[in-house]
Amino acid sequence: MIDILDSVIGKFKMTNEGILFTQITVGDSLPKLEIDITTTLVILGALASRDWQPQHHDKVFAEERNGTRDIFLNTNHNAAMIERYITDWTGVMGRLGKIRFSMLTPVFPGDKLRFSGEVVRSHDTQMDFGWVDIAIVMSVDGKPCSKGVVRVAVPGSKEANPWRIDAEFWNPDFLALKEAS
């Protein structure tokens, strides 16, 4: 398994080789990320998630019906962005258990979307993986546009693999998500 990862890390331009639960401490910050939002990206995200609501691809509709200045990211696209941000940090062994977020203001083409995250809880399952809750903020021009918390399973050792945990032991609901401070 490690051999396969070694062979693809360069190919896929991954930012790190993965993190272990033992390397994580509450209060750790995730590396920041910026994504330039374009019209194409907004429409691609909406259509890829089969969201045909016009406010995600029709500017006139968005202006006239939603009162917004342009089309904006849909819910699934926000979630996909968050997943990408988290697994950039965990590496491929990170397995998402839960995502909760609130969209405070729409994200439009032309916005530079900035991501930040902080570990707010860690829980060792004693099964060679741990649950980590991460408070995330997505912001544009310094103003938060989405806030949320993600729970991700992280391996406890290089041999561990959260993707192979039996369903009976996979319990992302073991505790309510930790709120950001």
Add this chain to the structure above:
Amino acid sequence: MITNTKEQQSSQSIVADMMGKKYYEFESDIVVDSTSIRSICAASYNVNPLFWDESVAEAIVGACIAPPSSVSAWLRPHFWSPTVNDNARALKLHFDLKERFGVPEGVMVDNELTMFTPVRTGERLRTYQTLRSVSEEKQVKLGLGRFWVIDVVIENLAGERCAIDRYTGLGYRKIQNDE
């Protein structure tokens, strides 16, 4: 704000009538496929090789899978299809609630997705929706409306639970400038 007792009773009866029931059970005809998975990843510049390299996915997960956060996408119908399945409309319960409460506008304000068995390529999914709660009428920035919480339960055809997608929606009426 609601001040009329008759209206209050009406709202309460709508909620009582709708809570705890399974709505819009349906089996999607969308087959999870790698091309769509890669479009989803492209929209967030997601480099995770689980979704781009079959050998990595097989070695780590034992199958090619979709990004867990994308699970609800596999329940949504094509933009057009020669066959009709009205239950396939995304979050149809949200639109029903708008109609029942007589509010023309609606947005999703909060989403909590809990992920269980990964969704594999070649699979199809089935789902149903349930109403968990409805708030009292409230004045918010967008207008006058109510918040409601809807669970979308998602399973594969083997009956394994893949996810529960919990949405908080707001149904509202815009405030006119001359009001």
